[in-house]
Amino acid sequence: MANIMYWEAIQRAHDEEMTRDPLVICMGEDIGVAGGTYKATKGLYEKYGPLRVMDTPISEGGFTGLAIGASFLGVRPIVEIMSVNFAWLAMDQMFNSAAKIRYMSGGQLEAPCVFRSAGGAAHQLGAQHSARMEKVFMGIAGLRVVTPSNPKQAYGLLKSAIRSNDPVFINEHELMYNMKGEVPDTEYFHPLEGSDVTRSGTDVTLFGYNISVHWCLKAAEILDKQYGISAEVVDLYSLAPLDRAGIKASVSKTHRAVIAEEDEAPVGVGSEVIAIINEECFFELDAAPVRVHSALVPQPYNHTLEKAAIPDHEDVVKAVLKLFGKA
Amino acid sequence: MKIEGKKRVLREMVLHRRFEERCYQAYIERKIGGFLHLYPGQEACCNGVMEAARPGHDYVITGYRDHVHAIKCGADPKEVMAELYGKETGSSKGRGGSMHIFDAAHRFMGGYALVGGPFPLAAGIAKAIQLKGGDEIAICFLGDAANNQGVFHETLNMAALWKLPVLFVCENNLYGIGTSIERSTAVIHQHKRVAGYNIPADECDGQDIEIVYEHARKAVDHVRSGNGPFFLELMTYRYRGHSMSDSRGYRSREEEELWKQRDPIFILRDRLIAAGELTMEAFEALEKETDAYIENEVIKFSEDSPEPRVEDLEKYVLADRETQTPWLTGKAA
Numbered sequence: 278m279a280n281i282m283y284w285e286a287i288q289r290a291h292d293e294e295m296t297r298d299p300l301v302i303c304m305g306e307d308i309g310v311a312g313g314t315y316k317a318t319k320g321l322y323e324k325y326g327p328l329r330v331m332d333t334p335i336s337e338g339g340f341t342g343l344a345i346g347a348s349f350l351g352v353r354p355i356v357e358i359m360s361v362n363f364a365w366l367a368m369d370q371m372f373n374s375a376a377k378i379r380y381m382s383g384g385q386l387e388a389p390c391v392f393r394s395a396g397g398a399a400h401q402l403g404a405q406h407s408a409r410m411e412k413v414f415m416g417i418a419g420l421r422v423v424t425p426s427n428p429k430q431a432y433g434l435l436k437s438a439i440r441s442n443d444p445v446f447i448n449e450h451e452l453m454y455n456m457k458g459e460v461p462d463t464e465y466f467h468p469l470e471g472s473d474v475t476r477s478g479t480d481v482t483l484f485g486y487n488i489s490v491h492w493c494l495k496a497a498e499i500l501d502k503q504y505g506i507s508a509e510v511v512d513l514y515s516l517a518p519l520d521r522a523g524i525k526a527s528v529s530k531t532h533r534a535v536i537a538e539e540d541e542a543p544v545g546v547g548s549e550v551i552a553i554i555n556e557e558c559f560f561e562l563d564a565a566p567v568r569v570h571s572a573l574v575p576q577p578y579n580h581t582l583e584k585a586a587i588p589d590h591e592d593v594v595k596a597v598l599k600l601f602g603k604a
Numbered sequence: 605m606k607i608e609g610k611k612r613v614l615r616e617m618v619l620h621r622r623f624e625e626r627c628y629q630a631y632i633e634r635k636i637g638g639f640l641h642l643y644p645g646q647e648a649c650c651n652g653v654m655e656a657a658r659p660g661h662d663y664v665i666t667g668y669r670d671h672v673h674a675i676k677c678g679a680d681p682k683e684v685m686a687e688l689y690g691k692e693t694g695s696s697k698g699r700g701g702s703m704h705i706f707d708a709a710h711r712f713m714g715g716y717a718l719v720g721g722p723f724p725l726a727a728g729i730a731k732a733i734q735l736k737g738g739d740e741i742a743i744c745f746l747g748d749a750a751n752n753q754g755v756f757h758e759t760l761n762m763a764a765l766w767k768l769p770v771l772f773v774c775e776n777n778l779y780g781i782g783t784s785i786e787r788s789t790a791v792i793h794q795h796k797r798v799a800g801y802n803i804p805a806d807e808c809d810g811q812d813i814e815i816v817y818e819h820a821r822k823a824v825d826h827v828r829s830g831n832g833p834f835f836l837e838l839m840t841y842r843y844r845g846h847s848m849s850d851s852r853g854y855r856s857r858e859e860e861e862l863w864k865q866r867d868p869i870f871i872l873r874d875r876l877i878a879a880g881e882l883t884m885e886a887f888e889a890l891e892k893e894t895d896a897y898i899e900n901e902v903i904k905f906s907e908d909s910p911e912p913r914v915e916d917l918e919k920y921v922l923a924d925r926e927t928q929t930p931w932l933t934g935k936a937a
């Protein structure tokens with residue numbers, strides 16, 4: 278086990294897959310000579326050259342479509358969209374071309390593309406650079422969405438996404454690239470579907486994904502130490518499809534659920550998980566499930582307002598205490 | 605440009621330069637957060653074009669490197685700095701930040717963070733001018749790399765098709781973040797790209813304000829006289845990194861030095877000195893005076909101003925909610 282950073286894990290997955298298969302290529306803005314805004318493609322340009330590591334113009338719609346077209350002929354492109362905010366410009370191609378091609382061609386064509394992007398609010402980047410957009414991607418038929426919460430997942434999910442014959446959107450987080458964690462030394466493929474029980478508990482399930490898994494883990498610690506509440510933490514690394522069986526199994530055990538997301542509440546992971554709970558295990562519930570989420574505002578620049586807009590582990594603790602009538 | 609005008613513009617350019625350098629310092633001191641894109645090196649572009657246009661009357665729109673454009677249109681430097689400090693007195697009430705300076709009263713229609721986003725907005729503003737029958741024009745300042753967005757071409761086509769009063773100014777500083785233009789763009793001289801849309805275009809040195817001014821005058825006249833859009837390319841250079849986390853590994857110090865010898869402020873300064881209209885002492889005094897103004901007024905105002913209140917987090921999201929318009933409930937009189 279190596280203890281490496283999130284960006285190093287992503288870089289390693291690229292490197293291994295590009296060594297193995299000459300048709301694996303990567304492209305994006307400043308990913309080659311500069312090594313990537315978050316270093317996720319560091320050293321690849323030197324190793325594989327400009328034909329396979331492509332610095333693109335600022336043409337998100339164009340190069341995303343180009344990658345998808347190449348994938349029709351068996352090329353496996355890994356497209357980096359520098360920030361998820363810019364993915365809006367690429368969505369037409371992702372949704373109308375990649376996600377639908379297999380279906381509308383009756384299975385003749387496939388788009389084995391990977392789209393990676395940094396999502397989430399970093400610090401004070403303002404309204405047009407702080408979007409969380411999982412909600413937009415997870416409702417598109419034909420597109421897989423995964424979102425790693427640690428280096429092991431970042432490595433293993435990317436490996437599997439490259440091998441997958443479906444288009445996969447990987448939602449990373451700007452604040453997590455320097456996070457360290459254990460990654461197996463041997464090749465490892467994280468399942469594209471399912472969820473991980475990151476901490477086992479009996480009284481309440483805290484559902485998180487990507488950065489909010491860390492709020493949940495911190496909250497679980499506090500709930501255990503200070504309030505004697507045993508919280509289970511479930512990491513929903515696959516947002517499309519969501520793990521119905523995993524959600525049902527955990528809630529059937531704990532009978533209570535809190536869903537933590539950095540995104541705003543309307544139309545999101547929280548509402549979807551609650552719908553699944555209603556459909557799968559409504560009669561197991563001891564209390565109505567609760568969402569912890571951001572305020573429905575474009576992200577403010579001011580530091581204090583920004584903090585007020587985004588939840589953290591304390592909000593998760595508060596939500597659980599409320600669920601238990603302790604606040 | 606008459607000598608008196610030149611002296612005033614020099615004064616303004618010194619303010620623009622010192623303002624930006626002070627932002628740099630404030631960022632290091634963590635008074636400013638987020639992304640910060642600075643303008644030193646490119647001052648003659650904005651100043652030259654706006655001297656030929658009518659600041660505060662013509663509509664201006666640009667990207668995230670927007671402080672100087674706002675100030676040139678008439679925004680109060682105090683309010684621009686307060687915005688960077690995230691204060692309630694900032695030009696966008698502390699909600700926008702460096703990339704989103706707005707001053708509608710002075711017709712500065714904003715800074716936008718998505719590369720290429722302002723192109724069609726500028727055309728839309730021009731459309732509104734056309735409909736309303738005013739003599740204003742819309743001016744869109746963007747970088748060279750922005751022209752690789754599809755919307756650049758879509759906008760040029762519509763602007764030409766509908767003869768919209770819009771001037772596109774391309775500040776070609778040869779880089780888009782760390783990618784040099786020859787690595788991202790098939791054509792280095794951007795004005796060549798618009799020929800296919802039947803839009804007249806011109807290119808000139810963007811470091812010498814008098815040259816910019818002469819070319820901009822023709823461009824502005826063309827647009828204001830109802831002849832439709834114009835595209836003006838200015839060859840320039842940004843002295844600092846793209847934003848604050850940029851060690852400039854993608855270009856050589858020699859290249860930077862060459863461009864620093866063509867500093868837009870020094871070009872104008874030395875010309876005025878050669879003409880006997882300015883002394884080096886007077887110039888240095890001007891710099892000191894400017895720094896004092898920035899420190900004693902601009903920074904002080906920003907430091908002393910209050911932060912937005914947390915209760916106001918959701919203010920400015922939806923208009924009808926705030927003003928309780930009757931059609932919100934369908935009870936319009």
Ligand SMILES: Cc1ncc(C[n+]2csc(CCOP(=O)(O)OP(=O)(O)O)c2C)c(N)n1
Pocket residue numbers: 306335337359363366669717718719720746747748749750751777779780781846
């Ligand atoms: C749609 C979009 N893609 C990518 C980015 C990231 N980005 C910000 S500025 C920039 C370079 C723009 O270069 P240019 O247009 O030449 O303007 P300059 O910064 O040189 O003034 C890039 C790639 C962005 N903000 N928006």
Ligand SMILES: [Mg+2]
Pocket residue numbers: 747748749775776777778779780781
């Ligand atoms: Mg540029």
